[in-house]
Amino acid sequence: MAELKNVQVNKQDTVDNKETESSSIIQTDKKVVFEAKNFNLWYGDNHALQDINLTFHENDINAIIGPSGCGKSTFVKSMNRMTELVPIVRTEGNIEFRGDDIFKSGMSVEELRTRVGMVFQKPNPFPKSIYDNVAYGPRVHGIKKKSILDEVVEKSLRSASIWDEVKDRLNDNAYGLSGGQQQRICIARTLAVEPEVILMDEPTSALDPISTTKIEDLMQELKKDYSIIIVTHNMQQAARVSDRTSFFYQGYVVESDDTNVIFENPNDKRTEDYVSGRFG
């Protein structure tokens, strides 16, 4: 009975969030890139995401925080339909990318994943040269001309602020780089297909503090041209880098607001407990 009550409270919360967000649209006048509407997801019988309503705007860094197992990674993986690689996943409701439902028939996953790039938790370069790693995306999409590829590789590596470290060894295997460098290669690889949104699933959790700082600085640069949605279980990181923060708990969005509101003046007791480190 107590649990049921909890659920209702949660639903109430998410509705409130939507209202506050609608008001912030008017304030910020930024275009909406992603909008989840009553989105639900099950892994077999496990109801991992429940009635998610969230809006993400252009050129924002949106942090998604929450304790392990709260569904935050699952949610970002739904946004470019990577969850479909898990055979037992079932979804309901929709997620709109620039007004189009990403689950509707006729939506090409290849196109979606091209426009919505992803950086993963562990650096996962291909066992190829640095150059081939970054050129992979453009090549996959049919760009063969060497001169264009050269430019794309340099531009992407510069944007990922790793050009100076690797420019003399572009033909070396990417596995020879440090973890932090590999992760920036992976970011460059994602940038090379010029996506509109970059999803980052705990991109610094496997990295040392110096590499983490580099990637956080990089995100501030990237937000000028891209919308970023970053999952992190590091609250300080969310507070440092993001404009908006959503707090996930047990598959629900408890609260979603401007980052300073979430961290300084949260509405919900659970948000306050989590961001102040009392649990999670």
Add this chain to the structure above:
Amino acid sequence: MTLIDKDIIANKRSGRQTRNSILKWLFFLCTMFGLMVLIMLIADTVADGWDSLDMEFLTNFNSSRAESAGFYGAIIGSLWLMVVTAPVAIVLSVGTALYLEEYAPKNKFTEFIKINISNLAGVPSVVFGLLGLAMFVRALALGNSVLAAGLTLALMILPVIVVASQEAIRTVPASVREASIGMGATKWQTVSKIILPAAIPGIITGIILALSRALGETAPLVVIGVPTTLLVTPNSFLDSFQAMPMQIYSWVKMPNEEFQYIAAAGIIIMLVVLLLMNSAAIFIRNKFSKRY
């Protein structure tokens, strides 16, 4: 007050150490036993066959007279056989492995197919010979041709290559697949650009080991009825042919002792070919395998 009696520990120590060194030597002897038998076998074969090994042996057809009997027909026949077996087996089994690992839905039926293919690898070769006899020699009326025998051997080594390829494909981490799929690459682009290049050393190793097994296999050829004395090499895939293991088998059966030496010479040639193939497999595995 201690629970552990230090005297007991001291008394037991030398016994434990002795057992340890005894077992070490025992395991060493086990290793040496296999090695010694192999060396003796090779030494005996080389001693028997060395004198018969000359250019004539390599360029003559088989003959009823031991001094002029040669291995030429069998060598060429085995080459023809491989020309059929290798492409058929490679295409079918790598395709199967890719389907099972990358495309097939992950369900009970796929698991069932995978288990059955692994089991197929353990089916005795003579059974494959009977299958070839019924299907290719009789039903498809191919006779005891290169094509019939080549297809039979291809079926025989198919599960071996499938299993080796599956294992090689599985070593490519999921994170790398996700990276490729996550950039909008199609399944086939991911397979051809990421998975196959990473898995190919393992796949090639499996292919070479399987082909060397096919090259040395006698039982299916006996069942199919591959001739032992032909004075021509095949001109097409529908012609009869001779094969190295079959030729050796027929020489060993000869009452005339001279033929034992000829058989030994044939074994040397076949061993050299097989050892070269296995060395190539080991070389490829060590040189090109990628570590994640």
